[in-house]
Amino acid sequence: MTTSSSTALGRHVPEGLPSHIQHYIGGEFVDSLGGQTFDVLDPVSNSTYATAAAGQQEDVDRAVTAARKAFLDGPWPTMKPRERARVLNRIADAVEAQEARLAELETFDTGLPITQAKGQALRAAENFRFFADLVVAQFDDAMKVPGSQLNYVNRKPIGVAGLITPWNTPFMLESWKLAPALATGNTVVLKPAEFTPLSASLWAQIFRDAGLPDGVFNLVNGLGEEAGDALVKHPDVPLISFTGETTTGQTIFRNAAANLKGLSMELGGKSPCVVFADADLDAAIDSALFGVFSLNGERCTAGSRILVERPVYEEFCGKFAARARNIVVGDPHDPKTEVGALVHPVHFEKVASYVEVGKTEGRLLAGGGRPEHLPEGNYIAPTVFADVSPEARIFQEEIFGPVVAITPFDTDAEALELANNTRYGLAAYIWTQDLTRAHTFSQNVEAGMVWLNSHNVRDLRTPFGGVKASGLGHEGGYRSIDFYTDQQAVHISLGTVHTPKFGNIEASAANEG
Known part of the structure; x- marks a missing residue:
């Protein structure tokens, strides 16, 4: 039976919440030119706590104009x-100074457990320090060709x-x-x-206080089909970095083609966690549990397909399921909570539908739906299916929630x-x-990132x-520097350049003579 972090449904509401979230364009907080808005819900009660300006084509145009002016x-x-x-x-200093507040707002907006949200705020600060260094x-x-040429690379923004950023750990992923x-x-x-505009709205004041010039940072809230689409198609935006699901990435790829934009896209995942019989089984179980159930299972790198060698398969399944049944599900603001509320009712319905599909595709060992003690909010109990066929939907499709499929294997x-x-x-x-x-x-698995005897x-x-x-492309470290800059090769001659004299009349006459 999944345990609760509180005896009754809790709903912590942070003090000082905005009732309306605006865009930030050219150093000013502004509404959409046409006045469009959308509702923002908290995932514990699914009640509207704010409205947000819904960006349209004209709002994106205004933001791009401000950004382009600041660049030129x-x-x-x-x-x-x-x-x-x-x-x-x-x-980074400002982010660290308000870590508790950022975590509180992130938890309220996303449903992530507060203990995990605190780590995201610190990681966001570290991203800025890392790239500053x-x-x-x-x-x-x-490169020097002795006596002939000097070549160097000039890097330019x-x-x-x-x-375009996702709703899982939004503040930290925005910092990336x-x-x-x-x-x-x-x-x-x-x-x-x-789904999660609250923490993003904090960047504007942080940047302003840090001395970032007006127009360098601009923020447009809105739906992907409206604001996101306009940004991707805008002719004055040469780069798009997107994190999100794969079908949206395919649309962005098509829409960016007309202007030959630079693209970096981190998309969906259905990552395997492969446990061989000689593994440290307890350590593997610890890691596999954390890898699929932390962040409410709403993580692109979740090891949501666990492949276990046959000699230890039943032992693994039994221990894993027992631990999953003991995971604390409840109020995201309670420090004891390990799995909170999924981000939005639309996403909750998607995950819940996969749980029902899984009941026809595998042996249910834990979870299987909403916890009994949480009749409201977007809560799904950590759910474990065993004996899942590789053709099953829950084996093949990204669920993006606290649901895992376990499958046995016999050989490497x-x-x-x-x-x-x-x-x-x-x-x-x-x-x-x-x-x-x-x-x-590791050499043969088809994955951009591999962890050996470790979680993420x-x-x-x-x-x-x-x-x-x-995905398409890579970011992180110098690869991010490469993506966000043009590399111009400059070639300097150090001596006489011997060039064929095309069209030289005197040379032609001499050759004829």
Whole structure:
């Protein structure tokens, strides 16, 4: 029986909540030109706590104009890296100083457990510090051909970057894009997810107080089909960085083609967690539980397909399911809560429908729907299905919630075939004590990121991204610097250049003679 973090349904409402969330364009908080708005719900009660300005084509045009003016006429792109780094470090200071408030608002807006939301705020600050350091330390290639030529690379910001971010851990994921885009001298237009605009609205004041020039950062709230679509199609936005689901990424790919935009897209996932019989089983269970049920299961890198070698399969299933049944589900603001409320009723209905599908495709070991003690709100008990066929929908399709499918295998070859048997290729987790197997499997699994005997612990210097339907391109570390800058090769001659003299009349006459 899933336990509760409180005896009754709780609804913590932070003090000082806005009743209306505006855009931020050219250094000013503004509403949509046409006055359009949408409702913003909290996931515990599903009641409207605010309205938000709903951006349209004309609002995106206004934001892009402000960003382009700041790029062409403002000081930001031409500032020395150290000067920009000072601003980024002040941003990080401000984020850290209000960590508790940010976490409280993030939890209220997303339903994430408060203990996990606190970690996201600190990670956001670290992203700004990391790229502040990186842009100062950045160096580029210089190549010399002795006595002939010197070649060097000149790195330049590209222009207005369009950033489209998701609703899971929104503040932290916004920082992943904002920090490198700003560090490299670009200006930005951010379109946050419509489900969770609250924490994104905090960036404007943070940036203003840190001394970021007006117009460098612009924010347009709204629906993906309206504000997001307009941003992707805008001819004065040469870059789009998008994190979200795969079908939306395909639409963005098509719409960006007309203007040949630079694209970086981190998309969906259905990542395998492969547990071999020689693994440290207790450690693997700890990691697998955290990997699929933390952040309410709403994480792109969730190890939502667990593949277990046959000799330890039943033991693994029994222990895993017993732990899943004991996970604390309840009020996201309660520090004891481990799984909170899903972000929105629309998403709740999607996850709940997959749970019902799973009951026809696997053996239900834990969960299976709404916890009995939580009759309201977007709550799904951690749900475990065993004996799931690789053709099953819950094996193949991204659920993005606290639902896991467990499947047995007999050989290394079968494990690899199962691991690669989806359209996705974002992450993979491998548990084994065999060093040769670990490296061989890592080389052959179709995933952009692999963790050996570990859950998702990532160094900011490493590439982040997927293969197949999980994404296009990589960000993280110097790869983010590459994406947000143009690399111009400059060639300087150091001596006489011997060039064929096409069309030289004197040379032609001499040859004829």
